[in-house]
Structures are given as structure tokens and as C-alpha cells.
Amino acid sequence: MSTLARRLILAALGILAGAAVWPAAELVLYFQARFASYLPFLGVLGAVTGALLGAVFGSAEGISSRVKTRIPAGMLLGALVGCVGGAVGLLAGQAALWLVGEAALRSYRSFRTVVLPASRAVGWAVLGLFVGVGEGARAGSLKKAAVGMLGGVVGGLAGGLVLEYAGLLFPRLAFPRLIGFLILGLAIGVFYGLVERGLSHGVLRLLAGPLKGKEFLLNQRRLGIGASRRNEIALPAYEGLADRQALIRIRRGEVTLVNLEPRVAVLVNERQVQEARLKYGDVLAIGPAKLFFKYE
Amino acid sequence: MGKKHLALLLLLAAAFSAGAINLSLAQIDASRLLVSQTVDLYLSVTGQDGRPLRGLPVEAFRVSESTDGRQFHEVRDLGAFTPAAGAAEGITFLLLMDNSGSMYDSVRGGATRDPALMRVNHAKEAVRSFLTRMSGPGDRVGLAAYNTFYRGLVRPGQDRERVAGALEGITRPQPEEAYTELYASLTLAVREFAGARGRKALIVLSDGENYPYAEHFGKPHPEFRARSYPHTEPIRACLEEGITVYAINFGPRQDRNLRSIALETGGQVFEAVDRGELSAVYRRIHEQVAAEYRLTYRAGMQPAERKYVRVRVGQAGSEAEATRFYFSTTVFGLPLAALSWLLAVPFVLAALGVWLATRLRLESRRGPARLEVLHTRVGSASTRALPLGSAKTVIGGSRKADLTIAGAPGVQGEHATVLFDPKTRSYTIVGGGDITVNNRPVKSRRLEAGDVIDVGGATIVFDDGEV
Numbered sequence: 001m002s003t004l005a006r007r008l009i010l011a012a013l014g015i016l017a018g019a020a021v022w023p024a025a026e027l028v029l030y031f032q033a034r035f036a037s038y039l040p041f042l043g044v045l046g047a048v049t050g051a052l053l054g055a056v057f058g059s060a061e062g063i064s065s066r067v068k069t070r071i072p073a074g075m076l077l078g079a080l081v082g083c084v085g086g087a088v089g090l091l092a093g094q095a096a097l098w099l100v101g102e103a104a105l106r107s108y109r110s111f112r113t114v115v116l117p118a119s120r121a122v123g124w125a126v127l128g129l130f131v132g133v134g135e136g137a138r139a140g141s142l143k144k145a146a147v148g149m150l151g152g153v154v155g156g157l158a159g160g161l162v163l164e165y166a167g168l169l170f171p172r173l174a175f176p177r178l179i180g181f182l183i184l185g186l187a188i189g190v191f192y193g194l195v196e197r198g199l200s201h202g203v204l205r206l207l208a209g210p211l212k213g214k215e216f217l218l219n220q221r222r223l224g225i226g227a228s229r230r231n232e233i234a235l236p237a238y239e240g241l242a243d244r245q246a247l248i249r250i251r252r253g254e255v256t257l258v259n260l261e262p263r264v265a266v267l268v269n270e271r272q273v274q275e276a277r278l279k280y281g282d283v284l285a286i287g288p289a290k291l292f293f294k295y296e
Numbered sequence: 297m298g299k300k301h302l303a304l305l306l307l308l309a310a311a312f313s314a315g316a317i318n319l320s321l322a323q324i325d326a327s328r329l330l331v332s333q334t335v336d337l338y339l340s341v342t343g344q345d346g347r348p349l350r351g352l353p354v355e356a357f358r359v360s361e362s363t364d365g366r367q368f369h370e371v372r373d374l375g376a377f378t379p380a381a382g383a384a385e386g387i388t389f390l391l392l393m394d395n396s397g398s399m400y401d402s403v404r405g406g407a408t409r410d411p412a413l414m415r416v417n418h419a420k421e422a423v424r425s426f427l428t429r430m431s432g433p434g435d436r437v438g439l440a441a442y443n444t445f446y447r448g449l450v451r452p453g454q455d456r457e458r459v460a461g462a463l464e465g466i467t468r469p470q471p472e473e474a475y476t477e478l479y480a481s482l483t484l485a486v487r488e489f490a491g492a493r494g495r496k497a498l499i500v501l502s503d504g505e506n507y508p509y510a511e512h513f514g515k516p517h518p519e520f521r522a523r524s525y526p527h528t529e530p531i532r533a534c535l536e537e538g539i540t541v542y543a544i545n546f547g548p549r550q551d552r553n554l555r556s557i558a559l560e561t562g563g564q565v566f567e568a569v570d571r572g573e574l575s576a577v578y579r580r581i582h583e584q585v586a587a588e589y590r591l592t593y594r595a596g597m598q599p600a601e602r603k604y605v606r607v608r609v610g611q612a613g614s615e616a617e618a619t620r621f622y623f624s625t626t627v628f629g630l631p632l633a634a635l636s637w638l639l640a641v642p643f644v645l646a647a648l649g650v651w652l653a654t655r656l657r658l659e660s661r662r663g664p665a666r667l668e669v670l671h672t673r674v675g676s677a678s679t680r681a682l683p684l685g686s687a688k689t690v691i692g693g694s695r696k697a698d699l700t701i702a703g704a705p706g707v708q709g710e711h712a713t714v715l716f717d718p719k720t721r722s723y724t725i726v727g728g729g730d731i732t733v734n735n736r737p738v739k740s741r742r743l744e745a746g747d748v749i750d751v752g753g754a755t756i757v758f759d760d761g762e763v
Contacts, residue, residue: 208746290746
């Protein structure tokens with residue numbers, strides 16, 4: 001899968017997440033009167049929304065890496081992180097409201113049309129942050145978590161603003177909240193994909209074999225390459241590779257390839273190497289797998 | 297209940313039985329609803345003579361809330377209660393003065409050249425008197441004037457001398473400025489309260505009807521253009537911002553909607569004919585607002601576009617009551633009227649979509665051998681992917697080449713050729729110009745799956761079609 005296809009999948013998952021969230025959010029809204037006050041109401045609304053968004057986005061890595069065993073684990077972790085993030089997020093929005101405090105309360109109209117939606121969009125951004133950070137937590141990668149944070153925050157803020165203003169922007173639409181949630185999900189997906197690409201140190205593209213055309217973003221400090229599905233670059237269909245054959249290490253912007261199992265040759269531009277610093281345009285051969293290192 | 301309260305309630309009961317008490321729900325401040333779940337009510341209780349009735353205990357009031365204005369539920373959770381809240385916390389006043397042409401007529405009607413007889417000077421005198429009598433340390437006052445145009449002169453603040461000075465700046469308008477944009481000006485005056493908290497009162501002095509420029513002059517208004525301001529506009533703006541309008545009719549003609557603007561925003565209408573009466577009216581408004589009770593209650597969670605609040609004061613059979621509403625929508629808006637199984641459809645579709653995504657077959661399939669252009673540093677390629685069907689495939693800058701790299705000066709017309717050997721079913725690349733395979737310069741080389749060929753800056757991958 002190319003990085004473009006991955007971004008499209010993230011965007012599509014975002015829309016699906018929005019569609020899944022809408023009925024759940026409507027359910028919570030329907031029972032608004034059962035809540036004692038707006039605080040627990042917002043907490044539950046955020047938790048439900050975050051859990052569903054997190055679960056759907058949690059499936060992204062498993063889908064795009066074609067490692068199906070990662071999907072349920074990713075969804076579960078995404079749901080948990082999203083649930084906490086959603087509750088924290090909307091309460092953070094409320095906290096943002098308290099921070100602006102006095103100024104916010106001076107005009108009901110501006111409070112309703114500017115301060116409240118803007119502060120709650122901050123809450124959606126926090127929710128997006130948690131949704132984005134889920135994959136970094138799963139992979140144990142700070143860099144990946146940072147990518148997710150930034151993508152989630154920007155997407156959450158942009159989508160959250162649309163969601164908050166949906167009723168004001170589209171008063172004649174039958175289900176403005178549905179449109180709002182679809183855009184929130186889409187924005188998180190799109191911005192996650194854009195940030196992921198923007199902050200990556202390049203792309204490894206498989207040139208031959210069953211996964212040819214698939215691209216791996218170098219967006220964490222260490223990426224394992226090998227036959228095991230636990231590797232970030234999992235190549236189970238390429239015969240002869242050790243479970244963890246090689247390692248990509250990124251330090252201070254330099255990308256280094258290390259061969260961990262010398263019984264299989266690792267070549268860079270047809271020269272056998274044990275360890276080599278990579279530059280864009282290099283052609284790597286790791287056993288039967290051939291990869292092209294490019295910048296995107 | 298203490299003896300003092302009991303005595304007051306007995307006094308109140310006696311007053312009610314004489315039918316002598318009025319209750320006005322002057323202002324509802326719901327701006328803290330989403331933060332603290334509370335709503336502040338400003339209640340004005342006056343006796344037969346219009347004087348504030350002071351010293352009532354919280355037990356004298358009962359508050360009910362409704363989502364439809366018909367079925368009310370009594371609120372048990374009453375919070376803070378502050379008698380004379382305006383005097384304690386200060387009141388924000390905006391004095392909105394009519395400065396239309398008719399204000400330069402005599403107070404008895406008809407034209408005059410004697411400034412002492414002109415309505416406008418009587419009004420200025422009454423305002424000066426009001427400023428002198430304002431005693432609350434937290435009170436703020438501002439000034440605005442209107443005719444064809446609305447002019448905010450002094451934003452509400454504590455500098456009363458500045459307001460007095462601005463009064464002198466109100467001068468006779470030119471003929472085109474002498475129209476009366478009453479509704480527009482009331483609407484625009486609301487913005488002067490930006491930043492003000494607590495009790496907010498807009499005192500408008502008018503000597504005639506709303507007389508819009510566009511309607512009577514036949515041209516678009518220089519500032520409002522085509523926009524028109526019905527009398528409902530200031531009502532909505534004031535309700536949203538929690539501002540009460542007190543209207544003073546100061547002339548022979550009265551606007552037919554000014555009463556409803558005042559009453560619907562929790563205020564009152566007063567009449568005055570000269571500076572003495574006008575001063576008394578200003579004094580009474582101040583006294584009345586300063587004596588209001590502020591009652592805070594915990595609002596319910598019933599979703600509604602607007603919530604009606606009914607307050608009763610007194611005892612059964614001898615009560616006064618007042619009902620008003622406040623806007624209570626959250627940005628999410630109202631919930632759906634009913635839950636339907638159809639709501640499950642997008643959820644099921646989303647789940648199905650995610651499941652389908654997990655089933656995507658993303659592996660490459662077997663196909664014909666081909667060249668795939670990954671990237672061109674200079675120029676552009678005629679195609680992204682070229683199947684290697686024929687025995688000979690030419691790559692070059694020429695239009696006749698099978699794969700044309702156009703706009704790249706380093707690429708010759710026939711820069712490289714890929715030859716197919718049917719016996720070995722293999723492909724060999726032969727360079728007419730400089731080429732590299734896997735970053736190694738070559739003249740000729742048998743290609744293997746995944747080899748990366750560079751032709752004058754174009755990066756091309758050889759795909760043998762196998763998987």
C-alpha cells in the first residue's frame with residue numbers, strides 16, 4: 001500500500017468513525033435530562049465519542065500493515081485510550097471555559113456563539129490527541145505518539161470547530177450533528193495522515209515480491225524488519241528472512257540500516273553491508289526483499 | 297423562620313390582600329448555566345405606590361421552571377439570595393437619548409427658538425440630575441444618542457463627568473439626520489454592554505415613533521443599507537444579553553411597540569412631560585433596580601430551546617407572579633424528538649465498513665512485466681507504468697520512444713532499450729546514454745525483479761510481473 005493509499009484509508013476510517021459516533025452521541029443526548037448537570041453529561045458524551053473514534057482509528061495500523069492480529073488489539077487499546085481521552089477532552093474544554101472565565105461570561109451571545117464552541121473545540125482537540133496517541137502507545141514509540149498527538153490535535157480542533165458550529169452553519173440540514181461528526185472523524189484521519197507524512201524521515205517502498213508497492217513510513221526511532229509480524233516492517237511472505245532480520249535506526253535525522261542476522265545478506269546499492277547510513281535513492285536488498293528508500 | 301421574617305410575611309400577606317404588590321422578573325442571567333448549572337434571577341417587588349418593597353426573605357419566593365410555558369416544575373434547590381443586589385454589586389446603565397429633529401421642539405409641542413423650552417435641554421438637565429444622584433460605588437453609566445444614526449458616546453464606566461461632558465456634544469441634527477431609528481438604535485446599544493456583568497439596564501428616552509430613514513427618505517440607509525430592524529430585534533438582543541429596557545415617553549407621540557420592548561425585557565414604561573417629571577422617573581428607575589432581589593437557583597437538565605421561569609411571591613390565594621424565559625440551548629442543540637432503530641443504520645454501516653477494510657486484499661497480483669516510473673527529477677514521463685509487451689522497448693526523450701521522458705536535457709532520443717529474450721524469458725537493459733541500475737553505472741545488464749533504473753534523473757522500477 002502506498003502512503004497515499006494509507007492516507008485515504010485513514011480518511012475513510014475517519015468518516016466511518018464519525019458515522020459510528022453519531023448514533024451513540026444521539027443516544028447520550030437523548031438522555032440529557034437524566035444527568036445531574038452538564039459536567040457528567042459532557043464527560044459521558046466525550047467518553048462514548050472518544051471510545052468509538054479510538055476503536056476505529058485503532059484498526060488503521062493493522063489494516064494498512066496487513067497484520068490482522070494487530071486489529072483487535074489496536075481497536076481495544078484505541079477504545080480505552082479514546083474513552084479516557086474523550087472524557088478528559090470534553091472536560092478540558094470545560095476547563096478552557098473556566099480559564100477564560102470572566103471574559104467568557106460577559107456576553108451571552110458571544111458566549112454561546114464564540115467562547116463555548118471554541119473552548120469545546122479545544123476539548124475535541126484533546127480528544128483527537130488521545131485518539132492519535134493510541135497507536136504510539138501500542139507501538140511503544142514516543143515519536144509515533146508525538147505524530148499522533150499533533151495530527152489528532154489539529155484534526156480534532158478543525159473537525160471540532162465544524163462539529164460545534166454544525167447546527168449554526170447548517171441550520172436547515174436534517175442531521176447537522178451527523179455532518180459534524182463525519183467531518184470531525186475525517187479531519188482527524190486526514191490530519192493524522194498529513195502529519196504522519198510530514199514528520200516522517202522517509203519511506204521504504206517494497207519493489208518486488210507479494211507486497212511490492214507497499215510503503216512503510218519511517219516515523220519512529222526504531223523499526224524492525226523481518227519475518228515476524230511483530231516487526232514494524234513485517235515481511236512474512238519473503239522466504240529466508242529471520243524473525244528479526246534487520247533494524248532501521250533513526251538518530252538525529254540520520255537513518256541507519258543494521259543487519260542483525262548475518263547469515264542472510266543485506267545489500268545497499270548492491271554492496272553487502274553490516275551497518276550503513278542510508279541516503280534517499282538507495283536500493284536495499286534484505287534477502288529476497290528489495291526496498292527503495294525515498295523521501296516523501 | 298425568625299420572628300422578623302414572620303412579621304414581614306404577615307406584612308406581605310396584608311399587602312397582597314389589598315392587591316397592592318407587583319412582581320417583575322427584571323433580568324434572567326443564564327450565562328453561568330453550563331459552568332455552574334445555575335441561573336440568576338433579578339426580581340423587582342414594588343408596592344402600590346411603585347416604591348420597592350424591601351426586606352423580603354427568600355421563603356417568600358417560589359421558583360418553577362418549564363420547557364413549554366405550560367407545565368411548571370417547582371425548583372427545590374434555591375441557592376444564594378441577595379436583597380438589594382443592584383446596590384451591593386452595582387448596576388450598569390446605558391442612557392439612550394433621542395436626538396431626532398422633534399427633540400428641538402418645545403416640551404409643550406410646536407417649534408421654538410428658546411433653548412430653555414426645548415425638550416432636548418430638559419432631557420439633558422434630567423440626565424445631569426440622574427448622574428448627580430447615582431450613589432452606588434459600583435454603578436456604571438454610559439451614554440448614547442440616536443436619530444438617523446446611532447452614536448455610542450461614552451461606554452458604561454464610573455466616570456460620570458465624562459458622561460456629563462458628552463451631553464454637551466449632543467447638538468441639533470441636520471435634516472437628513474433627523475429621522476428616528478429607534479429599533480435599530482436599541483439593538484445597536486446592546487453592544488455597549490460588552491464586558492459588563494451583573495445587572496444591566498438600558499434607559500431609552502423617546503419623544504416619538506420609530507421613523508426609519510430608508511422607509512421615509514426612499515434611499516438605503518447610509519450605514520444599515522438594506523437591513524431593516526423590526527421591533528422584535530432589540531427584544532431578542534436584550535433577552536440574549538440579559539438587559540432590561542426602561543422606556544420613557546417624553547413627548548406627545550408614543551411608539552406603539554416601545555411598551556412591548558420594555559415589558560418583554562422585564563422593564564417598564566414611564567411618562568414624563570418636563571424636566572421635573574423626567575428627573576423623578578430616572579430616580580425611580582435607579583431606586584427600583586437598586587432594590588431588586590437576586591435569587592440564584594440550580595437549573596434542571598431538561599433540553600429545551602428556551603426555558604420558562606415563573607416566580608411567585610406571597611402566600612396561596614394572595615400571590616403575585618411573573619414569568620419570563622431564557623435561551624437554554626447548548627451548542628449541540630436539542631436531542632432528536634424520538635429514538636429510532638434507524639439510528640443504528642450508520643453504526644452498522646460503519647462497523648461493516650471497518651470489517652470490509654480488514655478484509656481488503658492488498659497483496660499484489662501476478663501480471664505482465666512492466667516498467668514503473670517512480671519519480672522524475674527533471675521533466676516528465678509519458679506514462680506512470682508501461683507493460684513490456686514487445687521484444688524491444690525504447691526509453692528516451694524522443695516522442696517515438698515507448699517511454700518518453702520529456703523536458704529532461706540529459707536524456708537522449710533513444711537513451712536506453714529493454715530487450716526481451718524469449719528463450720530465457722528475461723529482459724536486458726542496454727544503455728545508449730548513461731544509465732544506472734541500483735545506483736551502479738552499467739552499459740548493459742540483465743534485469744531482475746525490483747531493479748531500480750535511473751535514466752537521466754527518471755527513477756524507473758523493473759517489475760517482472762511475478763509475486
